[in-house]
Amino acid sequence: MSTAASPMMDLANQLAALCREGKNLEAIEKLYADDIVSTEVMGTPEMPARMEGKDAIKGKNQWWFENHEIHGGDVQGPFPHGDQFILAFSYDMTPKCGPMNGQRGQMQECGLYTVRDGKITEEKFFYHMPGQG
């Protein structure tokens, strides 16, 4: 049983559905606030840990899709809490660059989203990459 009991859950379910279809750019365009703040676990030269603004986040997503071959994946959730919700992602992928270049691997991550005025204003990612310690 699943009920979209609130506007936030309706938005969260839309995001989950678009991510399942790999339509992340469409999701950003449609569901994100213009001044979205996105935070990764760590920064790299190509991708600072904290990025701001819809265009920057679209660029980050584009970079990610261009530099990873996705063989499969799954999105679980949304798991709500107040004005926030979480999606749990798993990916089967092969990076095309960086220290794991060419090595197929499974990755899991949680995205924590904050919603204000019907738009996603913040996203924070939680994951553990090889080499993080």
Next chain:
Amino acid sequence: MSDTLQEALAVGKQLVEYINPENCRFRDAIVDLYADDAKHIEACDMGPDMPQITDGKEAILKMSDWWESVHEVHGHEVKGPYPHGNGSFATWMSLDVTAKEGPMANQRMQMQEVCVYGVKDGKISQVEFYWDPTESGE
């Protein structure tokens, strides 16, 4: 890697070791890993024994003991820890559980939740539970 990320990852690994299905040391995890003034925040108010916010390790232990007394856990799974750079980490958990009382009494349920933990000075200072009270797996 930043110190806060390393610390969050280390505490996260300890927690997952305590609560994984081989060990099931949920109570010990609170006793050993939580700060005395830790705060537990649920997705919503779950009644007088489990308000939305529970303050302090003693109160969290009491609430956790209550929860264990009114649920039969058939199995669970834990994944993570998934750290974030600001001294926090997440875990994903699934539960196969039958409530012994309340509106869902005697109904076996499959639940999934994500917990986000805040770490300060090497201890868990806050935990927030994310789950959908309107969803119960059949």
